[in-house]
Amino acid sequence: MSVINVGQAVVLGAIEGVTEFLPVSSTGHLKITEGLMGIPVDDNAVVGFSAVIQVGAIAAVLVYFFKDIVRIVSAWGRGLRDKEERHSHDYKFAWWVIYATIPIVVVGLAAKPLIEGPLASLWVVAGSLIAGSGVMWAADQMGRHKRGEDDTSFKDAMLVGSSQILALLFPGFSRSGATMSTGLILDLDRVAATRLSFFLGIPALTGAGLYELKDALGTGVGAAPLLAGTLVSFVVAYGSISWLLKFVAKHSFNAFVIYRIVIGLALFGLLGAGVLDS
Numbered sequence: 001m002s003v004i005n006v007g008q009a010v011v012l013g014a015i016e017g018v019t020e021f022l023p024v025s026s027t028g029h030l031k032i033t034e035g036l037m038g039i040p041v042d043d044n045a046v047v048g049f050s051a052v053i054q055v056g057a058i059a060a061v062l063v064y065f066f067k068d069i070v071r072i073v074s075a076w077g078r079g080l081r082d083k084e085e086r087h088s089h090d091y092k093f094a095w096w097v098i099y100a101t102i103p104i105v106v107v108g109l110a111a112k113p114l115i116e117g118p119l120a121s122l123w124v125v126a127g128s129l130i131a132g133s134g135v136m137w138a139a140d141q142m143g144r145h146k147r148g149e150d151d152t153s154f155k156d157a158m159l160v161g162s163s164q165i166l167a168l169l170f171p172g173f174s175r176s177g178a179t180m181s182t183g184l185i186l187d188l189d190r191v192a193a194t195r196l197s198f199f200l201g202i203p204a205l206t207g208a209g210l211y212e213l214k215d216a217l218g219t220g221v222g223a224a225p226l227l228a229g230t231l232v233s234f235v236v237a238y239g240s241i242s243w244l245l246k247f248v249a250k251h252s253f254n255a256f257v258i259y260r261i262v263i264g265l266a267l268f269g270l271l272g273a274g275v276l277d278s
Contacts, residue, residue, distance in 0.1 A: 003045050004225045008037055013053050013229035017236025020057040020205075021198065021244055023136060023177030023256050024263070028125040031171060032267060035122060035276040047116055049221045049229065055209035056233030061198050064241050069202075089150060093199075096154050100161025101203045107165050108208070119169060122271055122278045128172030129264035133257045136181050140253045143184035149192040156186050160193075161200045172264070175201060180253070190248040198241070 004012070015033055019026040030050050031041045039046055062069060075090030085091055108115070118124075163182040167175035176197050183193025270276045 003043060004039060004049055004221050004229075006225050006228050008039065009049075009053075009225035009229035010232050011037075012050075013056065013232030014236050016050070016053050016229070017057055017060070017233040017238075018240050020054060020233070020237055021061075021176050021201075021241055023132075023174050023180050023253060024260055025125070025129060025132070025167070025172045025174035025177065026054070026057075027167070028129055028172035028174070028263075028267075031120070031122055031125050032263075032276070041120060041122065044116065045221045047120070049226065051208045051211070052226055053209075053229040053233045054205045056230035057237035058202055058205045058209070060234050060237035060241060061202055064238060065198065068199075092154070093152070093157070096152075096157035097161075097199055097203065099154075100157040100200055101207075103158075103162045104164045104168060104204050105207065108168055111169060115168060120171065122267060122276060124170060125172035126264045126267040126271065128170040129174075129260045129267070131170075132166075132173040132177050132181075133260040133264070136177050136253050136260075137257045139181035139184040140257075144187045145184070145189040147186070147188045147192065149188075149195055152188065152192065152196060156183070156188065156196070157200070159186065160196055161204075164200070164204055174260075175205075177256070177260075190253075191245065194245060194248050 012030060012033060015029050016026055019029045027050065034041045034046060072090045072094050075085065075088050076094035078085040079088065079091035079094075111119075160179045160182045163178040164175050166178040167173045179197035179200060180190075180193045183196055184190070188196065267276070271278055
């Protein structure tokens with residue numbers, strides 16, 4: 001029997017869709033929900049399922065930013081053939097995304113036993129939620145929000161891309177939270193930092209989903225729950241992306257900071273009371 005049924009998959013897909021791109025930690029919310037449902041959070045099949053349904057959220061990014069992605073990929077293709085095209089920002093940006101993905105791939109493969117073992121603990125999630133909140137608040141205060149998307153550089157892409165490692169090693173820190181915070185520290189405005197976070201997440205999360213597919217299918221999760229969770233994740237993530245871009249254009253990240261602290265403290269309480277197993 002599948003360790004995750006279709007009903008549970010729908011719930012987890014909805015949570016993945018809502019939280020993947022909000023700076024609140026999709027991994028943390030998935031692990032909390034899995035714990036409340038009695039699903040073993042450190043089971044290889046469950047870890048694989050969580051990675052695969054991320055592909056639904058990434059598909060939502062591909063659809064939402066389809067025109068931008070076509071423009072960037074087209075510029076990259078032209079630049080490979082024509083030296084004159086290599087001066088365009090889109091051509092350079094395509095390479096920056098590729099280079100900025102390398103650090104998380106290297107660390108992800110090297111630290112896989114830790115990521116799927118000790119670091120998968122809900123105690124780590126709770127601590128990372130709160131610690132990440134402090135980083136987000138400080139970044140929002142420090143940043144001067146004066147640089148737009150066209151002002152991004154190779155250095156920006158590498159630093160923001162490398163910051164994804166924080167979320168990889170410390171589930172609960174939030175990939176979106178780490179990348180957006182780094183963008184703010186580099187003085188990008190909130191919309192530019194958010195869009196950069198989206199683009200840098202495409203190869204990293206897609207690769208993780210495809211890499212984990214064999215574990216999800218081969219060790220206890222059926223095709224039906226995987227399909228249901230991925231489809232729900234896609235639909236909900238599309239709406240979440242649209243909402244977030246509108247929100248950050250007019251608001252700070254303080255609401256997310258407060259929410260993360262509340263969830264982190266609540267998780268510490270549930271773990272301490274024995275309601276959840278770490």
